[in-house]
Amino acid sequence: MFFLVIFIFTCAAKTGLSLNLSDSCPSMCKCEPEEIIHCNRAGLRALPGEIAASTVSLNLSNNYLRILTTNTFRNLTFLHSLWLDGNNLTFLSPGTFHALSKLRELHLSRNSRLTYLHANTFRGLLNLISLDLSHCNIFEIHPLLFSHLPSLERLDLASNNMRYVPQAFRNLSSLMRLSLEGNHIEAIGRDSLKDLETLYDLNLRKNRIWIIQNGAFTKLPRLGVLNLGHNFIGDLPNQLFNGLIQLKTMHLEANRITAIDCTFRHLLNLRNLYLNNNQISSISDSAFSYLNKLHFLHLSKNNLSSLPIHLFTELPKLKYVFLSHNPWKCDCKMFWFLQWTATYRGALEGLHCAFLGHHNVTVLRVPHPGDQMECTAPPELVSKDKCGAAGTSTAAGPPAPPNKVFLLVVICHMWYFARR
Ligand SMILES: *[C@@H]1O[C@H](CO)[C@@H](O)[C@H](O)[C@H]1NC(C)=O
Ligand SMILES: *[C@@H]1O[C@H](CO)[C@@H](O)[C@H](O)[C@H]1NC(C)=O
Ligand SMILES: *[C@@H]1O[C@H](CO)[C@@H](O)[C@H](O)[C@H]1NC(C)=O
Ligand SMILES: *[C@@H]1O[C@H](CO)[C@@H](O)[C@H](O)[C@H]1NC(C)=O
Ligand SMILES: *[C@@H]1O[C@H](CO)[C@@H](O)[C@H](O)[C@H]1NC(C)=O
Numbered sequence: 059m060f061f062l063v064i065f066i067f068t069c070a071a072k073t074g075l076s077l078n079l080s081d082s083c084p085s086m087c088k089c090e091p092e093e094i095i096h097c098n099r100a101g102l103r104a105l106p107g108e109i110a111a112s113t114v115s116l117n118l119s120n121n122y123l124r125i126l127t128t129n130t131f132r133n134l135t136f137l138h139s140l141w142l143d144g145n146n147l148t149f150l151s152p153g154t155f156h157a158l159s160k161l162r163e164l165h166l167s168r169n170s171r172l173t174y175l176h177a178n179t180f181r182g183l184l185n186l187i188s189l190d191l192s193h194c195n196i197f198e199i200h201p202l203l204f205s206h207l208p209s210l211e212r213l214d215l216a217s218n219n220m221r222y223v224p225q226a227f228r229n230l231s232s233l234m235r236l237s238l239e240g241n242h243i244e245a246i247g248r249d250s251l252k253d254l255e256t257l258y259d260l261n262l263r264k265n266r267i268w269i270i271q272n273g274a275f276t277k278l279p280r281l282g283v284l285n286l287g288h289n290f291i292g293d294l295p296n297q298l299f300n301g302l303i304q305l306k307t308m309h310l311e312a313n314r315i316t317a318i319d320c321t322f323r324h325l326l327n328l329r330n331l332y333l334n335n336n337q338i339s340s341i342s343d344s345a346f347s348y349l350n351k352l353h354f355l356h357l358s359k360n361n362l363s364s365l366p367i368h369l370f371t372e373l374p375k376l377k378y379v380f381l382s383h384n385p386w387k388c389d390c391k392m393f394w395f396l397q398w399t400a401t402y403r404g405a406l407e408g409l410h411c412a413f414l415g416h417h418n419v420t421v422l423r424v425p426h427p428g429d430q431m432e433c434t435a436p437p438e439l440v441s442k443d444k445c446g447a448a449g450t451s452t453a454a455g456p457p458a459p460p461n462k463v464f465l466l467v468v469i470c471h472m473w474y475f476a477r478r
């Protein structure tokens with residue numbers, strides 16, 4: 059009897075609740091619990107009127123909404139997250155989100171008619187942390203667009219139509235992640251990314267960047283990840299990355315880099331360096347000196363035939379080195395490399411020695427005169443720091459007469475290595 063009472067009571071409560079819900083929940087939406095409203099994929103052309111003012115989360119993804127006015131969200135002052143992605147929004151009136159001072163995340167991606175955003179579009183969003191504007195067709199951003207967003211930590215502008223870095227990022231004092239991936243940006247100016255004191259992750263992948271002014275990154279003291287992969291960068295001036303003292307990961311893969319000089323020397327915290335898929339044919343001797351924390355080095359798919367002596371010997375933390383798809387010449391210039399691999403404890407992938415493939419032992423017994431000159435004992439580095447000097451060092455140790463037995467051992471090692 060007691061259980062029956064409880065059962066009836068529970069039933070009644072549930073019925074009451076569901077009645078209440080259907081009262082405040084728009085007919086084409088689902089509301090569970092009451093303050094979380096799912097109207098995604100509901101074929102909506104306008105916002106349903108009867109959305110409860112207590113709503114905390116409103117999902118309007120994948121509908122046909124075209125225009126939002128200043129009245130649309132006026133009563134939803136408790137809203138924490140708002141999903142408007144995948145609609146047909148063409149214009150956001152200034153003040154549309156004015157009442158939403160509690161909003162923390164706003165999703166506006168995949169509105170392909172959204173091309174321009176007025177300066178006051180985001181006014182009032184004082185607590186907004188995450189703003190997704192990716193996959194729209196934005197080509198211009200008002201310089202003051204984001205100046206009303208003091209709490210913004212994540213801003214996604216990937217896959218839009220921007221041809222330059224807008225000035226609008228300047229007052230974003232909380233910004234930690236910024237993505238501009240997949241736009242048409244060609245240049246990064248000295249002041250493009252100024253005063254982003256808290257920025258940790260900057261994604262500029264898949265643009266058309268070929269000019270970066272010196273000093274472009276100096277005012278990004280917290281930057282930990284810089285992605286410049288898949289651009290048109292050919293030149294890496296030595297001062298280019300000055301100031302990136304906290305940088306841990308640098309992506310420069312799939313660019314047009316032909317030479318590495320001393321560009322990376324100030325990146326004292328660098329752990330991961332991606333230089334694969336370029337046309338690098340020369341690396342200076344001290345290119346990686348001071349990179350005491352370098353862990354992962356990707357040099358595959360370049361035009362390297364040798365590496366300068368001791369290039370890796372001062373990298374105590376090195377754990378992964380990728381070297382495949384380069385036209386390696388395993389001549390005496392690379393002897394140091396063999397010595398180094400004997401003590402190196404990490405993973406090494408893809409050094410294929412081109413010159414040994416079709417040789418036989420008879421030929422190897424008679425080194426070329428040119429080889430004799432180079433196959434001396436590894437010269438000591440004359441000066442550790444060559445980055446200040448013009449050009450790379452040509453200093454070699456005193457030309458000692460080659461020891462033929464020693465040479466043969468070298469070549470056998472290389473042959474063995476190449477066959478592995
Ligand atoms: C149900 O709706 C009535 C008025 O329509 C309201 O007073 C009551 O608080 C609602 N109950 C719940 C659980 O929301
Ligand atoms: C909103 O709906 C989309 C699909 O239309 C879904 O991907 C997303 O996770 C939903 N958001 C929430 C908070 O449920
Ligand atoms: C907002 O709430 C007021 C009353 O509080 C109501 O008159 C008005 O219609 C509501 N507006 C919207 C857009 O729901
Ligand atoms: C989107 O809006 C435009 C007008 O702004 C209209 O021509 C088009 O048909 C709309 N598309 C959809 C899928 O509603
Ligand atoms: C940046 O913010 C400061 C105060 O935090 C304000 O005085 C200044 O006008 C803002 N600048 C821009 C361009 O919004």
Ligand SMILES: *[C@@H]1O[C@H](CO)[C@@H](O)[C@H](O)[C@H]1NC(C)=O
Binds near residue numbers: 337339361363
């Ligand atoms: C590769 O490097 C060699 C010199 O080492 C140079 O002659 C050649 O043009 C380079 N090839 C490409 C595709 O850059």
Ligand SMILES: *[C@@H]1O[C@H](CO)[C@@H](O)[C@H](O)[C@H]1NC(C)=O
Binds near residue numbers: 418419420421
């Ligand atoms: C090895 O080299 C010698 C001298 O160059 C040549 O006569 C011989 O045919 C070579 N053998 C093979 C298997 O290539």
